[in-house]
Each structure stands twice: as C-alpha cells, then as structure tokens.
Amino acid sequence: MDISISAVIAQIINFGIIFFLFSKFAAKPLSNAIEERRELLKKLKHADEVYNQKIKEAELKAEEIIAVGTTTKESMIHDATTIASKKQKEMITEAESKAEKIIQDGEARAASLQSDLQKDFELWLKKTSLMVVKKLLATDKDIESKYLDAIIKDLKD
Secondary structure: OOOOHHHHHHHHHHHHHHHHHHHHHHHHHHHHHHHHHHHHHHHHHHHHHHHHHHHHHHHHHHHHHHHHHHHHHHHHHHHHHOOOHHHHHHHHHHHHHHHHHHHHHHHHHHHHHHHHHHHHHHHHHHHHHHHHHHHHHHHOHHHHHHHHHHHHHHHHO
16 A cells, blocks of 8 residues: 555645634534533523522521511510419410411411422523523424424324
8 A cells, every 4th residue: 555645735724724713613602502502501500509508598488487476476475474364365365276277377478488489490491491402403404393393293192
C-alpha cells in the first residue's frame, strides 16, 4: 500500500475544511443549546428548593397556629375554673369549643396554604415544562416528530 504525499495533503485540507465548517456553523449553536438546557435544569432545581422551603414555612405556620390555638384553649379553660361552680361547666364547654374552632381554622388555613403552594408549584412546573418542550421542539424537528407521534399514540390508546 503506497501513501502519496498529495493524498495526505488532500486529506489534511479536507479535514481543515470540515473543521472550519463545523466550527463556523455548528459549534456555537450546539454549545448555546447545551448552555440553555443547563440553565433550565438550574432553574428547575431552584424551583424545587423554593417549593420545599415554602412547604416548610407552611408547616411552621401551621404549628404556630395550632400552638396559639392550644394556648388559647388552655387559657380559657384555666379562666373557666376560677368562676363559680354553677357557671364552671358552661364556661369550660364554651372555651373548649372555641379552642377547637381555632385549631380547626388553623388547620384549615394551613391546608389551604399548602394547597395553594401545591397549585402554584404545579402551575409553575407546567409552564416551565411547556417552555422546555417548546425549546426542544423548536431546535430539533426529529424530536418534534417523535413527540407528536407519541401524543397521537397516547390519544389512540
């Protein structure tokens, strides 16, 4: 097998042309797409951290509300015991019912806050996912075709 210098030079020139074309037209868009996806992943991780923090805050608020309700209940019960024996049962019953209502209201508010946080997170996640899907579909027609085929298949099932 003979290797000619002209063939080697031609191969070097071909490689240089291909390298130039790649670096001129394909390298920057590919690196930009990779960087965009990294940024989206960072945003999703941050959103998850924010969601977890909001859940912890809601749990702390719920505990505070329950503690206030419990404190109120104990205070009302203590006050009721100092009243005359004739009014004692009536006052204790009233205090307990008010305290239970405060606790129930606190628990309802905590559940409402947690539900609102869940809904907000789901909405944000849907929007973010939609943005990611749109970007992916806009950058690669093959992915768009596969995505549409998968949706059609799911609809048929």
